[in-house]
Amino acid sequence: MSPDFTLLFFPELMQSPMITFQATLCVLLFTLMFTLLFTPGGLPWAWARPRPIIPGPVTALLGIFTGSTPHRALSKLARNYHAEKLMAFSIGLTRFVISSEPETAKEILGSPSFADRPVKESAYELLFHRAMGFAPYGEYWRNLRRISALHLFSPKRITGSESFRSEVGLKMVEQVKKTMSENQHVEVKKILHFSSLNNVMMTVFGKSYEFYEGEGLELEGLVSEGYELLGVFNWSDHFPVLGWLDLQGVRKRCRCLVEKVNVFVGGVIKEHRVKRERGECVKDEGTGDFVDVLLDLEKENRLSEADMIAVLWEMIFRGTDTVAILLEWTLARMVLHPEIQAKAQREIDFVCGSSRPVSEADIPNLRYLQCIVKETLRVHPPGPLLSWARLAVHDVTVGGKHVIPKGTTAMVNMWAITHDERVWAEPEKFRPERFVEEDVSIMGSDLRLAPFGSGRRVCPGKALGLASVHLWLAQLLQNFHWVSSDGVSVELDEFLKLSMEMKKPLSCKAVPRVSV
Ligand code: HEM
Numbered sequence: 357m358s359p360d361f362t363l364l365f366f367p368e369l370m371q372s373p374m375i376t377f378q379a380t381l382c383v384l385l386f387t388l389m390f391t392l393l394f395t396p397g398g399l400p401w402a403w404a405r406p407r408p409i410i411p412g413p414v415t416a417l418l419g420i421f422t423g424s425t426p427h428r429a430l431s432k433l434a435r436n437y438h439a440e441k442l443m444a445f446s447i448g449l450t451r452f453v454i455s456s457e458p459e460t461a462k463e464i465l466g467s468p469s470f471a472d473r474p475v476k477e478s479a480y481e482l483l484f485h486r487a488m489g490f491a492p493y494g495e496y497w498r499n500l501r502r503i504s505a506l507h508l509f510s511p512k513r514i515t516g517s518e519s520f521r522s523e524v525g526l527k528m529v530e531q532v533k534k535t536m537s538e539n540q541h542v543e544v545k546k547i548l549h550f551s552s553l554n555n556v557m558m559t560v561f562g563k564s565y566e567f568y569e570g571e572g573l574e575l576e577g578l579v580s581e582g583y584e585l586l587g588v589f590n591w592s593d594h595f596p597v598l599g600w601l602d603l604q605g606v607r608k609r610c611r612c613l614v615e616k617v618n619v620f621v622g623g624v625i626k627e628h629r630v631k632r633e634r635g636e637c638v639k640d641e642g643t644g645d646f647v648d649v650l651l652d653l654e655k656e657n658r659l660s661e662a663d664m665i666a667v668l669w670e671m672i673f674r675g676t677d678t679v680a681i682l683l684e685w686t687l688a689r690m691v692l693h694p695e696i697q698a699k700a701q702r703e704i705d706f707v708c709g710s711s712r713p714v715s716e717a718d719i720p721n722l723r724y725l726q727c728i729v730k731e732t733l734r735v736h737p738p739g740p741l742l743s744w745a746r747l748a749v750h751d752v753t754v755g756g757k758h759v760i761p762k763g764t765t766a767m768v769n770m771w772a773i774t775h776d777e778r779v780w781a782e783p784e785k786f787r788p789e790r791f792v793e794e795d796v797s798i799m800g801s802d803l804r805l806a807p808f809g810s811g812r813r814v815c816p817g818k819a820l821g822l823a824s825v826h827l828w829l830a831q832l833l834q835n836f837h838w839v840s841s842d843g844v845s846v847e848l849d850e851f852l853k854l855s856m857e858m859k860k861p862l863s864c865k866a867v868p869r870v871s872v
Contacts, residue, residue: 398444404451408759417433420445421589433445452764465768481606549677585609671817713831738807
């Protein structure tokens with residue numbers, strides 16, 4: 357501001373040193389307020405040190421995670437701010453960055469600086485900070501990854517559990533037939549969820565349950581309550597002062613659930629201990645369950661009982677809904693695209709003939725079926741924001757210029773990437789053929805499609821999850837034509853809870869195809 361300008365418009369400011377001081381103070385305060393109120397990303401970015409200038413909305417996005425499609429809202433915002441590479445935003449006191457572009461996403465997920473996860477209150481209360489998914493990056497977490505890679509997710513283990521997986525698939529087929537004969541239509545969600553739960557239970561606990569009765573029903577209830585608690589948006593996570601009040605009752609419900617889980621999972625561990633004392637424990641690495649593996653480690657004083665419960669409980673959580681939800685979306689697509697369904701069935705018939713049930717050994721030859729699963733993962737990724745975010749463990753530079761301060765939550769909007777026309781041609785179109793034309797790896801090396809995440813914390817259950825989805829989809833397609841129910845349309849609206857579910861669960865007809 358020139359002295360002439362000041363004299364002309366604010367003559368009183370030039371009158372005394374005291375007034376000049378006050379004016380300077382006013383200007384400073386105004387500048388400070390302006391900076392605080394208009395910092396890209398919102399207020400928590402204003403006092404961040406270092407303070408990068410990353411594009412983003414200046415107002416806090418209070419409601420963003422309370423809506424049903426935050427991945428869509430964040431994608432739109434990133435476009436509006438030309439911030440696909442990196443966008444800053446905030447909720448309450450929490451600073452976020454989100455990437456909607458493959459290169460920056462890869463940098464974030466691959467960097468050891470983002471190898472921690474922010475632990476929300478519900479995860480903490482449900483003891484998940486002692487399990488693999490939320491454990492801080494360090495020796496304890498590394499140990500859990502090593503143990504599970506060796507004993508739960510190794511190719512040998514996955515092959516070893518093939519016959520049970522196939523049995524689960526056949527039971528699912530029976531359940532679909534039964535429901536169809538009773539109701540003339542089938543809501544697949546419950547059947548898929550229970551089957552997936554049973555499958556994980558067998559792998560982890562060495563135990564399976566009957567549909568909708570006894571212990572199976574109790575377990576289903578515990579898992580559903582846990583999903584809800586982990587999926588709910590909890591204001592206390594972003595406004596710590598509210599943590600005291602527990603206004604949404606999340607803490608209270610978590611504590612109540614943890615007590616029940618301790619009794620249930622503690623009971624399963626006890627059963628294993630008793631069996632071992634009687635010398636009945638399965639020692640074969642290919643077929644023994646994960647509880648036995650952990651109990652063997654316990655001898656060497658590796659995991660406490662509480663830690664074991666947390667680790668086992670988490671596996672049930674992570675392994676169940678993702679698989680069931682992916683299958684539900686795939687079947688919905690089969691109903692909507694009869695020509696794609698028919699092509700997959702022709703492939704199954706070609707590989708298996710007309711009288712042999714499809715088995716896991718056939719999957720490598722069912723290339724088109726695999727492409728259908730890939731395309732479903734692209735269009736409807738179960739974790740559109742890659743489910744569980746990452747946390748910057750120290751100040752870290754991203755994209756060569758933005759220094760992200762320690763404690764910032766980093767996310768990748770996988771949904772935005774897989775729906776970006778600059779990355780995928782005609783992204784809204786469901787076209788499995790795109791993967792026949794170009795073989796894209798979905799295991800985390802190519803961030804154009806990384807539904808299982810990438811880097812150190814990539815999903816360890818990806819091969820097991822895919823094996824289940826491929827086999828069950830093949831069994832369901834071999835046995836039924838999936839068609840829409842009279843007067844009931846298939847709606848593709850989404851609802852992001854812990855995973856991205858169908859807002860209106862799929863209800864359709866399963867018409868028996870061949871007798872195999
Ligand atoms: C279609 C199936 C599945 C999908 C789409 C999926 C997706 C994901 C994603 C996106 C992550 C976060 C990765 C990251 O931060 O980079 C993750 C982590 C994880 N998943 Fe999966 N998942 C699936 C199946 C499974 C199964 C079957 C299990 C186990 C039985 C499992 C266990 C885990 C665990 C323990 C983590 C945390 C890993 C860590 O933080 O070190 N997932 N999953």
